[in-house]
Amino acid sequence: SSARTISSAPEANTVCVLGKEYKRDDMTNVTPSLLEKVGRELHNTKDHPINLLKKLIVHHFHKTYINTAGNPLFTSIENIPPVVTTEQNFDSLCVAKDHISRSRSDSYYINSETMLRTHTSAHQRDFIKMGLDRFLVTGDVYRRDEIDSTHYPVFHQMEGVRVYLKQNLLPRSKTMFEDGEETDEKQSRHTLETSKALELELKTTLERLVKYIFGEETQTRWNSCYFPFTHPSFELEILFRGEWVEMLGSGIMRQEILDDAGASFKTGWAFGLGLDRLSMLLFSIPDIRLLWSKDERFIDQFKHITLPMLTKENLNKKDLSFKPFSTFLPRCEDVAFWITPEFNENDFHELVRATCGDIVEKVELIDSFENSKTGKVSRCYRLVYRSMDRAVTKDEVDELHSKLRENIEKLLPVELR
Ligand code: FA5
Ligand code: MG
Structure with missing residues (x-):
């Protein structure tokens, strides 16, 4: 997080984000206090719980999915700034022009063309277009919301994308595509076999990840849900200390996104995982606001934690729990x-x-x-x-x-x- 963020006076006709000036217009709604958070990059802050969780997940993908030479297949992208175009955040993902998530009351706009991403999905199309078939994108995301112990206007997501050529998904079939009807189980252009194969790959990958983080015996359940950019779509929940906790949203990528990326002949799946609440579970952090604390009594508690300590074999043996400290002034x-x-x-x-x-x-x-x-x-x-x-x-x-x-x-x- 090298770039400094300076917020302009409200009456100025530009707004400065990560060192760059943008023209204000009638969509602008970013505030100085929010802009102070841009550039903190908790996911890249050494010893921070979000950074530890990111490294744990990337480690899992790197060691589990390797090519014949032993090299990792997933590329991990961790330093893409959160300033995106509304085209990237919404249009590239088939979000309708009148979808509520586009409203000024739900999202943070720098101006009518530029915004703070509301999800890491904003980068899906661009990295596929660059030729990547397997990648993870971690970043800070911004949504207008109240602040309480589980909600904060900035949080962190990790996007995962995997796209396939026919020979990698259905080597014995003639095609992945058809000119059919959309049903609950598939998009119009996918064969049912394609959709089911992608669903199986997606669910297997994510269940494996959860078991790596929380242990082999962890109970999971899939709920069907809706996203404009996937169909069908699935939400994964895990049973943690007796409660079902939502972990991620996922689904089969809309074929239109692949068309736009110049990859019409490929199919794929994607997921978007929230890192903040998961890191709170993993380290028993009672309030999301603590993640933003600059009090060294916070970060100091995580300095001793190494990746091997976080693996499932060790998770239950080591006490990783956060020890609360007073937030009152001394x-x-x-x-x-x-x-x-x-x-x-x-x-x-x-x-x-x-x-x-x-x-x-x-x-x-x-x-x-x-x-x-x-x-x-x-x-x-x-x-x-x-x-x-x-x-x-x-x-x-x-x-x-x-x-x-x-x-x-x-x-x-x-x-x-
Ligand atoms: C999305 O953001 C989709 N982009 C996810 C996705 C990616 C779907 C790729 C399909 C394909 P959603 O708004 O549900 O979906 O957020 C995804 C995850 O982020 C949630 O499961 C949750 O873990 C986390 N999350 C969402 N809102 C918050 C919040 N206010 N605070 C903390 N974590 C949140
Ligand atoms: Mg949701």
Whole structure:
């Protein structure tokens, strides 16, 4: 995430996104606070849960699908900026001109031609056109939504696409195509055999992925659903701690998309997987907003996690759970004293706990020096007062801290400064 995002003043007639100026018009609805998130790229942020999950999935595809020389068949594309044309996000995917997802109340527009992608599907056609047959595209996506513990206007998706020549899907059949009728099971141009073969490949691939992430015994179920760019379409849910959780949308790619990509003679399937909620399940993160935290107490908890620790064999053995921390502001107070040889630091910590309880989050030695004339040694400690569940008042901290000073004077072999 090297590009800096600067949001223009609302009255300016341009808007700056990832260093580029765009003309505002009557569709523009991106806000400065949203634009601050563009360029964060949590999926490319080292040690971030979304980055860990992305790497885990890419690793699975790379080791499972290889050619005879042992090289990965899927290309992973991870750095495509989220600014796309409305043509890429909607038209290239057969989304009708009056589909609700196009409205200003559902999507973020930079102007009437340019927007922040609402899904990674926006790149399907272009990468097929470039000649790729198997690829994954990971990126940040944007939708106008409320903010609560499971909804955020920015989240992350991984798109997966696989397209086939006849010899790779139906080597013994004469054709993948017919001039027929669309039914619940197939598009008009696909034979039923083609549609069923694609469905089987799609479902097998995705069930294998889920079992790799969550374990062999994971229960899954497929629901049929609707997307303008796939038919038939399927949604995959997994049973996680007794609850069915939606994991991805998928389906057989509309043949019109392949036509547009110059690949009419190929057929394919695609899926779009949400990374945010899955990473929350995997690491027991209770609130989606934590994913955006710049507090180092968040990212620090994931620094020790390596890919082998995330594989199914290890998942249940290792404790990967996120440990909640307070999001209230801290109040810091220092205490300094001259110590004697009898002073023991653990006794001091114990006294802090006995006097103040859990409200002291941290005790840190911030200064220590020896007076060259008297030979006395001074120590200064910083106490961080903070509660897990409420804002702590200044009066409360003042009272506790003076009580602590009293107790130090009374009970420890030190002289307060
Ligand atoms: C899509 O975005 C389709 N582009 C997926 C697709 C791709 C279908 C290719 C067919 C072929 P949907 O809006 O359902 O579909 O989102 C896909 C996944 O993203 C969901 O299953 C969910 O895991 C995740 N997701 C959707 N909305 C949110 C949200 N507000 N917050 C977090 N995750 C979300
Ligand atoms: Mg959905």
